[in-house]
Amino acid sequence: MAGLREQKKAETRKAIIDSSIQLFTEKGFEKTSIEDIAKQAGIGKATVYTYFATKDDIFLTFCSEELEDAFATLQTPRKEDDRVLDQLVDFFMLKFKFVTKNSEFGRQLLREMLFPKKVNNKVKEHNQRYFDILEKLFKSAQDRGELPPAQDLFLLSVHFFSLYLGVLVGWYGGYVASLEEAEEAMRNLFGHVFMGVGL
Amino acid sequence: MAGLREQKKAETRKAIIDSSIQLFTEKGFEKTSIEDIAKQAGIGKATVYTYFATKDDIFLTFCSEELEDAFATLQTPRKEDDRVLDQLVDFFMLKFKFVTKNSEFGRQLLREMLFPKKVNNKVKEHNQRYFDILEKLFKSAQDRGELPPAQDLFLLSVHFFSLYLGVLVGWYGGYVASLEEAEEAMRNLFGHVFMGVGL
DNA sequence: TGATAAACTCGACCGCATTCGAGATTTTAA
DNA sequence: TTAAAATCTCGAATGCGGTCGAGTTTATCA
Known part of the structure; x- marks a missing residue:
């Protein structure tokens, strides 16, 4: 056999x-x-x-299964009449809530995903899926005329992802104490990007 | 006695x-x-x-000693005639080089500093010192008229810090492979903030 | 000064992730 | 069919972070 x-x-x-x-x-x-x-x-x-190979490895596989649920939510089409800023805040607040739901779980996950011991394809795939969702979101914002068509959408995704990271770090560092504060910080930071802060 | x-x-x-x-x-x-x-x-x-209390605790103290050296460099007055964007790239590239000089060391440090097991005042002090430097830098940019006087400088610091984090995560995730790429990514992302990406 | 309290030290111990290696199971090929 | 090779299994052993508690040193104060 x-x-x-x-x-x-x-x-x-x-x-x-x-x-x-x-x-x-x-x-x-x-x-x-x-x-x-x-x-x-x-x-x-x-x-x-x-x-x-290691306990961490099992953990990441465990997370993959857990994250499938999150994707289901994240991919439900955003309300079309929202501004892209609101859509972004929605999107990242969902991620934020998911990750911080259980503090210990989120910390472990973030450490492994963001600063892995070696480059990890499982993680890359995840990120790719998130970035795909974001790019789709930006494209339709371009169609609606909310974004100029010339933007590099990947770089833009990275930008918002970074700001999301910043808020997460604020959470784990004790600077951001509630979901409300997190959302406010996000909204302000995201606002910078659209308006610019130069003269 | x-x-x-x-x-x-x-x-x-x-x-x-x-x-x-x-x-x-x-x-x-x-x-x-x-x-x-x-x-x-x-x-x-x-x-x-x-x-x-723990091995991590020893590590953080070890880092404090190491970081003192970095501060010496970071606090040398930036060239005054640079644009604030160049000053920021300089500043964060110095941090970036320092942290990634030894990959394992940097990973451990970032994991502990950004996602600590419990809120940690040693870390907070460090961040405060960095943010102080940044705010000073922004203030003088305001004086030179490169930045409007109404900006919330703390939020602005958080914004650039987040982008720096994003580049670091790119580095550890294998997306950013060289210092040149890191600097280019930073410059592009920082550019967004000053110009804005809206219409 | 002397004796009681407080603080410090460290060998022994615990729990757990990870590795070893000897034996069991499955595959291969004649 | 069968026997050697390849692969898989798991109890035992290893190494390390962290704790315990008995013994030792220092401080306090009558």
Whole structure:
């Protein structure tokens, strides 16, 4: 029988992911040990390392599954009559709420995604999907005449993403204490970009 | 004798910091164990924890010492005839070079500073010093008429800081591969802010 | 000064991520 | 079919961050 091993491996892998999702959700990342995961998945502790290089690696896979839900929300078409500024604030506040919903979870995720130990394609794919959504949003703003057609939309995406990061850092650093403050900061910062601050 | 204990404590503390600086520099953060540090400082492992709460805490103190050097450079008066945009690029490129000089060091530092496990005053002080420099820079730009006097300078500092973060994330994510690319990205993003991208 | 309190030190210990390596299982090929 | 090669499994061992608590040193004050 050809694929016996392959099939088993796939099953075991799925068992590890499922167990991780359950335990991370129940007890959080740091409180869940590899042994817990192994036991829950019905395998030996060392076997986990055949499938995932490190605990962080499992975490990122866990996040992928979680983030799928977020995408569903993020991709629902924005209200068309909103200004692009409002759409952007909506978009990033959704991300913001998702990431900060569980503080420990968000911190871990951000550390891994933004400053990974080595360049990580899983992360790149995620970012690409976000940037695609943003570019679509900007394109339709151009069609409505809210944005000049000459803008480099990727760079613009990076710009707003950076501002979103800034607000997140403010949150984790204790400068931004509530969702309201976060939204206000975003709106002000985003405003700069459209109006410019020069003379 | 009154200050005997105080004095000893100060000496021990200094011994820990010196040992840490030496070992972190020699072998890197992750390869240096608390036991290494203790041995090098001539004390017991557990004693280290009388002076520093966690290994991360030692790391941040280590960084403070390192960052002092950076401040010396950052505070040399910018060339007065530069445009504020050039001054900003200079300023943030210096920070950028400093942080990315040693990739592992920078990653660890950024993770701790930007997404700390709990709000950290040491970090806040650092940021305050940076923001002070930036605000001074903006003020003199206002005096020269390069910036309208009504701007909220703190928010403006946050804005540029966020863009700097974005470039750093690009670096660690493998999108920005060289210092030249980093500088170009910064210049373009900073440009947005002054000109605005609206119609 | 002496004795009680306060603070400091550190070897031993704990929990956990990660690695080792010996044995079990599956594949390959004759 | 079968036996050697390749791959997979997992209990045991390792190394490290962090804590505990018993013993030691210093401070306090009658």
